Amino acid sequence: MLDETAANASTAEIMDGIGKAARAASRPLATLGGERRRAALLAMAEAIRAASDTILKANARDVAAARESDMGAAMVDRLALDADRIEGIATGIDAIADLPDPVGSVIASWDRPNGLKIERVRTPLGVIGVIYESRPNVTADAGALCVKAGNAVILRGGSDSVHSSRAIHACLVEGLKTAGLPGEAIQLVPTTDRAAVGEMLAGLDGNIDVIVPRGGRNLVARVRNDARVPVFAHLEGLCHVYVDASADLDMAKAVVVNAKMRRTSVCGAAETLLVDHRAAGTHLGPLIEALGEAGCEVRGSAAVVDLFADVAPAVAADWSTEYGDAIISVALVEGVEGAIAHIERYSSHHTEAVLAEDATVVERFFDEVDSAILLHNASTQFADGGEFGMGAEIGIATGKMHARGPVGVEQLTSFKYRVRGSGQTRP
Amino acid sequence: MLDETAANASTAEIMDGIGKAARAASRPLATLGGERRRAALLAMAEAIRAASDTILKANARDVAAARESDMGAAMVDRLALDADRIEGIATGIDAIADLPDPVGSVIASWDRPNGLKIERVRTPLGVIGVIYESRPNVTADAGALCVKAGNAVILRGGSDSVHSSRAIHACLVEGLKTAGLPGEAIQLVPTTDRAAVGEMLAGLDGNIDVIVPRGGRNLVARVRNDARVPVFAHLEGLCHVYVDASADLDMAKAVVVNAKMRRTSVCGAAETLLVDHRAAGTHLGPLIEALGEAGCEVRGSAAVVDLFADVAPAVAADWSTEYGDAIISVALVEGVEGAIAHIERYSSHHTEAVLAEDATVVERFFDEVDSAILLHNASTQFADGGEFGMGAEIGIATGKMHARGPVGVEQLTSFKYRVRGSGQTRP
Structure with missing residues (x-):
């Protein structure tokens, strides 16, 4: 019992630190400009190409472990990477880099009779939590999409792909740092303790704004039932x-x-x-x-x-x-x-x-x-x-709030109002 | 204990019935067209004008009870109605009736290289729960705004204004029925049992899509902490x-x-x-x-x-x-x-x-x-x-999801995609 309590406390502490670091990293990510974020994504893709051998070796460990555990062939295939799949991951990040920058774009604007000029402009959401299963490419896809929209992201991958995900994650962090952005903008939960998922679903003390589950029905159902923060997901596609x-x-x-x-x-x-x-x-x-x-x-x-x-x-x-x-x-x-x-x-x-x-x-x-x-x-x-022409998606949502249908870069943003006046006071 | 259990079971049953009736009513409300909803709102305003004496008598009961309970003068003033205030409520509904109909309006549209024509169009959210305190005019404002956007609404007012709210609610139902819409599209929770609020915050088995609290800091804090469905609110305006x-x-x-x-x-x-x-x-x-x-x-x-x-x-x-x-x-x-x-x-x-x-x-x-x-x-x-020129608002939201800033008729909608093709299959 003592050991278990200590282990839980430790996961809670790790996750608390991750949440705070993500929130802090979300500020420069949101404010340093779209060109910086684009440069970071291009650098991530380059880092993945350069680390291809390292990623393949890490992936081989995951695949070997999966075969030993009698994972089905289809699941092993989802997990396995080769040079082509790694190039596909890098190309995918390049494509996300070249999408239009959503942050700061004007969604609507109108003038009021008193001369106030009102604009509704896109802003990042903040911090996005992604909980996924065995596919290691989700590490790259989800990380890149969230950063494109100016968000920090906390990734929690499945234990089956832990070595592959860590190798890919190292490249994403390298890309962020190359562009002068904080590495904490993309964090991979280091522990495979399942309590980490519970902490994320509870929202890390307000440091996660939305959760995206990527995986099978059981994962999505658990996330939808237990999350105390908004979720972008669909349980099924009937x-x-x-x-x-x-x-x-x-x-x-x-x-x-x-x-x-x-x-x-x-x-x-x-x-x-x-x-x-x-x-x-x-x-x-x-x-x-x-x-x-x-x-x-x-x-x-x-x-x-x-x-x-x-x-x-x-x-x-x-x-x-x-x-x-x-x-x-x-x-x-x-x-x-x-x-x-x-x-x-x-x-x-x-x-x-x-x-x-x-x-x-x-x-x-x-x-x-x-x-x-x-x-x-x-x-x-x-x-x-x-x-749909959205470039890439992090998933499809069937909820009616905020995002519905394909969740692309635009759906990973919020908005704010900018009102320009010339001294107006309210009567 | 037996009595208490029976009372609780009864509140749960009442709320379950209200949720199901609201969901059922939300369908015709969404699909029978904006002209029908506008007619219902105009009929509500007329019904309120016609029932002015009845509403004033009901309000006098609330005011007398409030004075007996030593409510502060400012609170009694918020609660009290007179002929001018009732006319103000009716005029407010007329103004909401004349706002542009958001349902079905095209938010964005684009064509794909394969000839698919994609439109994003506004749809109602579904069922909105409104939890408020003593101001009886919220019954009318919130009911009218939700219906304008094609939503059914479940209103849970404070016990201080129970008689006033019931009298106003009767007029809203009369307006719905006059226009051939189901009276269950605007329901007022009949019980003052506080367990009813808990049931609403739990989402009535998926029959509430979003909750809007209208009231003081304690109410908003409780709703934000306990709600298992999305909330449009601000805790404070600092x-x-x-x-x-x-x-x-x-x-x-x-x-x-x-x-x-x-x-x-x-x-x-x-x-x-x-x-x-x-x-x-x-x-x-x-x-x-x-x-x-x-x-x-x-x-x-x-x-x-x-x-x-x-x-x-x-x-x-x-x-x-x-x-x-x-x-x-x-x-x-x-x-x-x-x-x-x-x-x-x-x-x-x-x-x-x-x-x-x-x-x-x-x-x-x-x-x-x-x-x-x-x-x-x-x-x-x-x-x-x-x-902001939004006509009316149900409140201001500081959350980043879906609605942010003033929550008007548009913010009480969701959207769906309509895709028009000519036989396209996906390669």
Whole structure:
């Protein structure tokens, strides 16, 4: 018991120091200018290229440990780096460096009758906590995105990638220092004590402004339940595609197959296909056939199975399941109204698509479905900050506060008002 | 004990029902269109005018109870209504009705190289919880603002104003129903059991999206500490005015006196005056004199007292005190850099003003001070949604997430992305 208490106290002290150092570093990061931050990012990328051998050696230790612990092959693949992946990490940081600087940009401006000129301008959020699992590239991506937006960041990686993350982190710190920015602007939690996560979720005495979890459902659920500070995250991406009777059939086949099958593991993959009952005789069969040809298992509602006896019947849980695999549930609905009702009941409010040529159907879907991203005649797999033209994203948020949808550099900022007067007093 | 348990269970059940009804009502409120919401607000104002006598009678009960309980005269004045104040409440709702409808407005739009057209459009937040104290007009203001932005609202007023709030709330519900909107879009918590507040702070099972406290420091502190959902609030308004050596003296005198003395109890009132040490011989004396003539007590730093022996010395606590009264603390600082350092240490990050003719001083102040509202050559008392041209505000937020500064109709919205394609699939 004594030992445990001492260990906990030590983690608490470490995390307290990290929080204070991050808050202090956030000031120069916010005020020394975008050119300095850009220079730091470019220097980070160079440092990663120069340290490629060191990073590979560190990664080899993580991979060896993972194999010994019987980690699955897919997980080992996520963890493993090679020269190409390291160059990809460096190139990614270069790309973030060249994004427009959000800090200080004027979001809105207007004049008042009394002559006051009001501007709303972007400011950094402050300190961002990132809690992630095994992918070591998150260390670089998340660190670079937060710094681009003028924020300090506290990174807490998974123990599986600890050596890789430390090697990459050293390069990020080197880049900061090369540009004359404080190394504490990107800190990697040094302890693998799980209590460190609890400290971060509690907000480090006001020294963390927002938490971003990057990882599986269990991690995100814990962060959302326990965090005492705002969280940018989505728990799941249970995305729907609705095919209206007015939809172009060839387009619908291509978009539905892409939405489901391009990559089945991403959060923007479609999980449920809703087909207008008026299209049961025209669209439903060809869509099921196209999905089957693409290698997708189809599970149908009772009405679908009645029409296509070779389709497996869906059970109640199917409508709430994010398969993350080549499986799709298919239901017939009463037009766009039925689709909206189904989506409201089962959606995770991440991304939904409507395939239709009837403009009133599209507008109703766009008005009434309350999800972060709505698409017309396009694949749900476009739910991605890069595809939105935001450059890079730290994740996708389904919360309605502050950030919703892709969380890119702009979403990692706050704002303030600047009001210019000429001696105005308030009557 | 049995009775108490039963009472608690009952409050939990009541609040659970209120949360579910609010969430259900938020759908038609969001989707039936801005014209419907505007009609409801106009009908609410009419209902309040028509029920003026009923409201006055209800208010008389609250005022009588307050006098019996030895409530202070200032508090009784806040509670008391008369015909003019009721007309003011109705006029305020009419003004909110006529604000531009934020729902569906396009915040940003851009096209992608693949032809996708992306729009970010405003949507309601959902359900807003408002917890307030004795001012019965908050019932009407907060209810109307939330509905204007397409949100359902759960109002929890203080027990002091319970009869007044119920009478006003009945008019709001009448207005909703007149326009064909569900009466549950504005609910007033019927019980004065304090456990109801705890239920709201816990978020009513996901049925409250954001909480707005309206009241004194103790209420706001409790809400900020205990809420498990986002909060729009400021704990205090410890606002600073910095007078640079380059400031126009006459302007500085007028603005400083207005910032402090126009209304000493509002959150935008100045509490600390920082004067450039290079202006100690030119500006400091006249500013102290002007404040004294306006009836303000001045408490000075050691350097100030050295120069002006009749100024009372400030103690350490003065720099952290929101007086809410005709008292100001005054310090000499080392130019704008010293002012920024003082503000960073003591400010509540609400509102600060810089009085200067030197543009580099102004830009540095605007860049480096991290508060919600920064003013140049204007009074801190302009920190107000109405003065910003937002029409009305539900409060001022000092948090950095989502809403910062005045919280008006726009800040009570979220957004979603609408993406229009022509069959795009993701490669």
